[in-house]
Amino acid sequence: NSSVSFHIVQVFSNSDEALINKKLPKELLLRIFSFLDVVTLCRCAQVSKAWNVLALDGSNWQKIDLFNFQTDIEGRVVENISKRCGGFLRQLSLRGCLSVGDASMKTFAQNCRNIEHLNLNGCTKITDSTCVSLSKFCSKLRHLDLTSCVSITNHALKALSEGCRMLENLNLSWCDQIMSDGIEALSRGCTSVKALFLRGCTQLDDTALKHLQKHCPELMIINMQSCTMTALWFVCLAASFIHIACVFLRILEAARCSHVTDAGFTVLARVTDNTLVQLSIHCPRLQALSLSHCELITDDGIRHLSSSVCGQDRLQVVELDNCPLITDITLEHLKSCQRLERIELYDCQQVTRAGIKRIRAHLPEIKVHAYFAPVTPPPSVHGGGQRLCRCCVIL
Template sequence: MCHFPLGFFYFFQVFSNNDEAPINKKLPKELLLRIFSYLDVVTLCRCAQVSKAWNILALDGSNWQKIDLFNFQTDIEGRVVEHISKRCGGFLRLLSLRGCLSVGDAAMKTFAQNCRNIEHLNLNGCTKITDSTCTSLSKFCPKLKHLDLTSCVSITNHSLKALSEGCRSLENLNISWCDQITRDGVEALVRGCGGLKALFLRGCTQLDDDALKHLQKYCPELVTINMQSCTQVTDEGLVLLCRGCHKLQTLCISGCSSITDASLTALGLNCPRLKILEAARCSHVTDAGFAVLARNCHELEKMDLEECILVSILSHCELITDDGIRHLSSSTCGQEHLQVVELDNCPLITDLTLEHLKSCHHLERIELYDCQQVTRAGIKRIRAHLPEIKVHAYFAPVTPPPSVHGGGQRLCRCCIIL
């Protein structure tokens, strides 16, 4: 759907404000219907008010295959969803009710009964939704592929069991912050939805290693999994997951504080397609684990290692040295895929790091805030070698010890953005 210029809309309105208008006689209904198919929800509603003929065409179900009501969330109540479902029927493929706090189970039951071809459904933040909605989806919506239940806090294991029984085409499920979900729910889900490719479990704090064992057993197609803040997950579960899910490309284990190098080694040895790893606050991982990743995961593009204090390649880690960057830059993933390096507040980094990074030919940006041993000359040299690169460097003011006369002099170093 797209927004047509207002002038276009008003032109049509002027020349078609009755059913006998020339435009309605000259243009076949099929062509007008095709034009309407490019309009967004607001413009379609305006067109529906122009004339009886346009009302029929604008509200034709074929124009309402994809609907996103996020911008109207404060006005959307259950009856609106019911009306839309009756109007769209089997045409509707995608519906986003993200943030629509007033929508409840009764409206969603009517929706499921009428829109049996729905494939993408976003209920993020619909806090009135309970297991009853998932039961309805299970009964009437077998084609459902993408379902977002983020922050639907009343959802329990019963919902996952229902989805497993009736929505076996499910590929992408987000149950983040549904903190009543346990290992039993995950087991029930994956027994029927073995084709899952993406699973988001952020904030599901009751999940443990047994949940990952079920994923390893039933979901070999898994590409993305987010377990942020699943604090009960340990190396035991993650190692098993890696051994069964070789297609894994995106993994978030941020906040899983028990994870160690054993998990990183398992990733490196079993998941060669890994592109994104978020491991913030995993304070037990070290350079040794990431060395295995660098040697084996040649498609690695992004890592979030915030507060991984034993890893030398990370902003705000005071132990990072030029040698750590040398290992990164000499690896295949560094030379062929690395695009951004953030080294903020790394006091041991020198111009030698910039010399190492010259071999990373796809590098687009380097962050060097408050790396006091990096000089303008070093930045100038890497810019000469990689002319398209952006270097952001900010050096905090340095105040030397006061002189014997008590008149210390402040030396200011400024922000450099090249």
């Protein structure tokens, strides 16, 4: 505990002549101070002149989170910190610091050129000008959070794309002035982006995802919650899965995309065996795959998938409900997927109970969800002819 550490050493250090200052070399004291938080460092700086120098040494200020002081932090504080830390500072969180503006951030960018992680979440006075300063001075920036910086526009993204080409994680949630032109510029310049958060960016249109697919091959996470996008977004996503551009994609959140219609999912239903071939080649980390209502998928496509790296080592869930061309042969192929935990087979008319029992014998822990029509459908309870009654089976 840093507070306890402070009180312990304070007992032995009431002046520059204290025993601890005489016995311990400055290098060791600096090492001790490196474990202290911001508050404790500031307290140590008040103990003596010697400790003031040690506590305020830039090497102790590589990571700073000012969130707990957000009601007090003003621009001049950020400027003073930047002058003190200089090139030592790697991570800074100004989350919720409502008084920090562009002028202070320009001074910060000029002084702290090695900054890698910067959190400006909720800094509502920040505008494009800050991104221009970051672009000019902070080329090592990898993580940038601009959540709720509502004055940010396409101009900011164009600036970042020119000077911050190492960006890997960018949060633009609720920056509702961002449009697809800005995403295009960003994707062309920052090709190493792995995570992009676009929640509430309501002005984005269908072309934004096309640019990301084309220029950002390492993209792993996309969050588009509350983006009122059209069905074409899902068309683009379907295409992305069969290109190397999404080789690392693990998480996609599209909650509240209220404009997605049946047309988008109809396009997804055009997935074929070739899609599975591409998935087997380019998506070695795939863990769960839903092919519901993909009516062109056959046993051969599943064969390619099950024999791939992801099939052998990663695949845990396969949903094949309403795939009419799937037969028991698919289940034979899936036997090689040793990590498989669940298969959905609802309305797969060519899959039999015998086929399910065989895969259960090979993978005893697997859960298979299916239902079957009886050989002779029972008469209608109303006596008006016959109706098809399916029996649900969960094995």
